[in-house]
Amino acid sequence: MDTQRRPLIGGNWKMHGDGDEAISLANSLADARSVAELVVFPPFVHLGVVTDVLADSEVMVGAQDVSPHESGAHTGQTSARMLLDCGCTWTLVGHSERRHELGENDSLCAAKVTRALQEGLNVMLCVGETLEEREAGNAHQVVQDQLLESLKGCSSLDPGRLALAYEPVWAIGTGLTATPEDAQDMHQALRKTLSGRYDASSATGCRILYGGSVKPANAAALLTCPDIDGALVGGASLSADSFLAIASAAESWTSS
Numbered sequence: 001m002d003t004q005r006r007p008l009i010g011g012n013w014k015m016h017g018d019g020d021e022a023i024s025l026a027n028s029l030a031d032a033r034s035v036a037e038l039v040v041f042p043p044f045v046h047l048g049v050v051t052d053v054l055a056d057s058e059v060m061v062g063a064q065d066v067s068p069h070e071s072g073a074h075t076g077q078t079s080a081r082m083l084l085d086c087g088c089t090w091t092l093v094g095h096s097e098r099r100h101e102l103g104e105n106d107s108l109c110a111a112k113v114t115r116a117l118q119e120g121l122n123v124m125l126c127v128g129e130t131l132e133e134r135e136a137g138n139a140h141q142v143v144q145d146q147l148l149e150s151l152k153g154c155s156s157l158d159p160g161r162l163a164l165a166y167e168p169v170w171a172i173g174t175g176l177t178a179t180p181e182d183a184q185d186m187h188q189a190l191r192k193t194l195s196g197r198y199d200a201s202s203a204t205g206c207r208i209l210y211g212g213s214v215k216p217a218n219a220a221a222l223l224t225c226p227d228i229d230g231a232l233v234g235g236a237s238l239s240a241d242s243f244l245a246i247a248s249a250a251e252s253w254t255s256s
């Protein structure tokens with residue numbers, strides 16, 4: 001992590017928990033104070049209650065997905081404007097579970113990124129390679145292609161509004177984590193790609209988070225890497241204690 005970028009820690013609650021559990025988890029985060037920015041991504045049906053609980057807190061709320069459409073006859077979809085209206089400030093785009101389970105491709109991700117940014121939502125764009133792609137030596141190419149294709153509609157990059165999450169698919173929910181060296185290597189390459197596509201100062205300002213089995217025990221080793229600016233946490237974000245312990249790992253590094 002570089003001290004010129006404020007760390008960002010995201011909690012992706014995925015499809016876990018009922019309404020009471022979402023309220024209780026949000027309540028346990030409501031008083032959190034951190035050097036890092038904190039954002040949680042609850043299931044859609046709990047967004048209303050979670051944004052209510054966290055309204056006066058420092059914890060931001062985001063959606064796990066957003067429609068590429070402005071409004072209209074799009075059954076089951078949720079527009080950026082609806083999310084903003086409900087108190088969200090962020091959305092994930094291109095999470096690997098959506099790419100792989102629902103067949104979302106880069107051009108759909110690009111449409112979502114463009115729409116969300118246009119409407120005023122901040123975007124956390126997720127990229128990552130599968131195990132087969134890594135073993136074939138293609139990880140960098142795959143991830144770079146995902147990045148450039150998904151940003152196709154963005155002619156400029158506002159680092160305050162767009163963050164990246166590098167989440168190797170083989171590390172998600174498996175207990176396997178990329179080594180800090182491999183993760184740093186990929187983050188540095190992503191930043192270089194951003195610099196080539198945009199400019200050095202936007203690339204330097206853009207937060208690139210690591211995701212994939214991040215836990216309190218491995219967070220510090222990852223967050224000390226110069227190009228790792230935070231974490232996108234799945235399983236460990238379902239407990240306030242472990243989520244905040246990961247945020248404190250960012251804190252101890254930033255203040256050291």
Ligand code: 13P
Pocket residue numbers: 012095167171172173174175211212213214232233234235236
């Ligand atoms: P886990 O932390 O459960 O591996 O999930 C990572 C993830 O997919 C966050 O978006």
